[in-house]
Amino acid sequence: MRGMALSAFPTPDHDHDRCTADALAHAEALCEARAQRLTPIRRQVLAALLTSHRPLGAYEIIELTGQEGARPAPITIYRALDFLMENGLVHRIESRNAFIACIHNHSTADFVVFLICERCGAVGEVSSGAIGETLSNAARAAGFAPKAPVVEISGICAHCRGA
Amino acid sequence: MRGMALSAFPTPDHDHDRCTADALAHAEALCEARAQRLTPIRRQVLAALLTSHRPLGAYEIIELTGQEGARPAPITIYRALDFLMENGLVHRIESRNAFIACIHNHSTADFVVFLICERCGAVGEVSSGAIGETLSNAARAAGFAPKAPVVEISGICAHCRGA
DNA sequence: AAGTAATTGTTGCAATGCAACAAATCGCCC
DNA sequence: GGGCGATTTGTTGCATTGCAACAATTACTT
Numbered sequence: 549m550r551g552m553a554l555s556a557f558p559t560p561d562h563d564h565d566r567c568t569a570d571a572l573a574h575a576e577a578l579c580e581a582r583a584q585r586l587t588p589i590r591r592q593v594l595a596a597l598l599t600s601h602r603p604l605g606a607y608e609i610i611e612l613t614g615q616e617g618a619r620p621a622p623i624t625i626y627r628a629l630d631f632l633m634e635n636g637l638v639h640r641i642e643s644r645n646a647f648i649a650c651i652h653n654h655s656t657a658d659f660v661v662f663l664i665c666e667r668c669g670a671v672g673e674v675s676s677g678a679i680g681e682t683l684s685n686a687a688r689a690a691g692f693a694p695k696a697p698v699v700e701i702s703g704i705c706a707h708c709r710g711a
Numbered sequence: 712m713r714g715m716a717l718s719a720f721p722t723p724d725h726d727h728d729r730c731t732a733d734a735l736a737h738a739e740a741l742c743e744a745r746a747q748r749l750t751p752i753r754r755q756v757l758a759a760l761l762t763s764h765r766p767l768g769a770y771e772i773i774e775l776t777g778q779e780g781a782r783p784a785p786i787t788i789y790r791a792l793d794f795l796m797e798n799g800l801v802h803r804i805e806s807r808n809a810f811i812a813c814i815h816n817h818s819t820a821d822f823v824v825f826l827i828c829e830r831c832g833a834v835g836e837v838s839s840g841a842i843g844e845t846l847s848n849a850a851r852a853a854g855f856a857p858k859a860p861v862v863e864i865s866g867i868c869a870h871c872r873g874a
Numbered sequence: 875a876a877g878t879a880a881t882t883g884t885t886g887c888a889a890t891g892c893a894a895c896a897a898a899t900c901g902c903c904c
Numbered sequence: 905g906g907g908c909g910a911t912t913t914g915t916t917g918c919a920t921t922g923c924a925a926c927a928a929t930t931a932c933t934t
Contacts, residue, residue: 585880585881587881587882589881589882620882620883621882621883621884621885623882623883623884624882624883627881627882631881645890
């Protein structure tokens with residue numbers, strides 16, 4: 549478990565090939581362990597999302613996966629995304645109707661805050677138990693039984709502010 | 712300013728006509744004060760949203776506003792919604808692609824948590840400075856300059872749990 | 875090898891959202 | 905009160921997002 553603040557955004561000069569390979573390896577291991585099938589299509593969709601740290605729309609994914617001639621139908625992509633989300637490998641960014649590969653190894657139930665840069669589109673991921681607690685408590689104080697908190701914050705990332 | 716927890720959800724037996732009238736009066740006063748025009752269409756859209764405490768899609772609003780014959784075009788509704796959101800009279804529920812009238816009198820910049828009941832669809836609104844602070848701090852710790860935090864929590868409301 | 879379950883393909887369409895231009899309306903100033 | 909710029913609304917048209925329903929295929933089990 550790394551320090552959360554500094555690892556929120558991937559640095560612009562990080563080893564992205566390595567980052568991608570690690571994520572794919574993790575996905576493979578996790579599916580193996582759960583007896584879930586990481587089929588070629590699912591793998592391709594995950595790989596497409598891993599090409600950037602920006603959220604991609606389903607139709608962007610179609611273009612990235614359907615390189616050699618026949619491109620998959622939208623429903624195919626959505627089904628793969630459903631699978632990947634159920635297994636915590638991909639997150640949906642609600643405020644963008646888009647999807648992003650998860651590069652952290654947190655459990656499916658973990659609480660996550662997304663930091664969305666309005667300038668470069670990059671998305672940082674902060675997982676904080678404390679915030680989750682606070683939100684859950686506030687919800688329960690209102691007599692509400694919380695399930696999945698969605699927290700998305702728009703703004704400008706450190707890198708873009710520097711420029 | 713009322714206690715936040717208890718006012719998160721409107722009680723099922725609240726005086727809804729009064730609730731609606733108050734919200735419309737507030738909207739009128741606010742637009743008056745800001746020299747903004749609460750035109751008939753904008754008023755109708757707000758009124759449509761005020762008929763329930765559930766978020767409505769744009770096309771549901773069309774059906775509710777276009778009663779006597781000619782129904783407004785989608786773009787008309789979206790424009791009215793833009794206006795109402797800019798003035799803090801309506802919120803967008805990102806995880807539902809839907810809209811809800813704001814029945815609290817907070818300022819536009821105020822931080823709000825939405826509690827979305829999966830069973831009855833009602834949306835409770837909790838405004839907590841403390842949570843906003845915590846989120847902003849977490850964002851800043853990651854070198855991120857936050858703008859508008861979106862927090863939406865799905866779950867089951869007190870009323871539905873009782874049933 | 876047969877049978878069952880899971881995955882993918884095909885077709886089609888519903889829902890969401892808005893661009894671009896034209897027409898109407900409002901507010902203001904002379 | 906008429907003209908003028910600014911705001912609002914109407915019209916047309918379309919891009920994007922998302923998925924239902926059924927058929928075909930592939931994988932897994934026994």
